[in-house]
Amino acid sequence: MRLYNFFRNSAGYRVRAVLNLKNIPYEHVSIDIRPPVEAQFSEEFRKVNPLALIPALEHDGKIITQSSAIIEYLEELFPEPSVFPKDAVLRAQSRAFAASVAAETHALLNMRVFKFLDKELALPQAHRDKWYAHWAHKGFSALESMLRNGPDTQFAYADYPTVADIFLVPQYYNLRRIKMDLSAYPRLGEIVARCEALPAFQKAAPEAQPDYDDR
Structure with missing residues (x-):
């Protein structure tokens, strides 16, 4: 593989x-x-x-x-x-959460978007920073609310990591890397900390990859 x-x-x-x-x-x-x-x-x-x-x-x-x-x-x-909850409703909700990360946050904050904002629209850095902060906080506010109203579980939708957690961790990592204030999202932070304590996530982290560099 x-x-x-x-x-x-x-x-x-x-x-x-x-x-x-x-x-x-x-x-x-x-x-x-x-x-x-x-x-x-x-x-x-x-x-x-x-x-x-x-x-x-x-x-x-x-x-x-x-x-x-x-x-x-x-x-x-x-x-x-499994990386999906056993309960059908929670399974659907975990998929919805993962889709929200991918479509409502990541899709607006990736390298292709910023390349277009920079090269094609020539947006000043301050405007690009405003774009990033707006969509990051809008997306994370919704995700925090989804989990606040979710099940009382160790991870997002189960007592083990599911697709919801798996999609959340990289996005949280990206915002933390640029030193964005994430204190308004305590439930997200708690879940990410639990995930990052697991060897599977530690081995998946950017710093653990063979092509890692700090540029």
């Missing part, structure tokens, strides 16, 4: 966590998405994913793209330990 990803790629971070939680061995194939390298646009990688996006999972000669689809695929192949 081969995972095309990059240490600072949030979606790849999600998949690494699932692979580790399920104890699935894999090969890490680094795709440096930072300018000026931008290896995702290479002809070689476009053969893997024509959309030029990571992560991509190669298994038995087949390619699966999009982190949510990869995670569902891994769950079907390796159902234990």
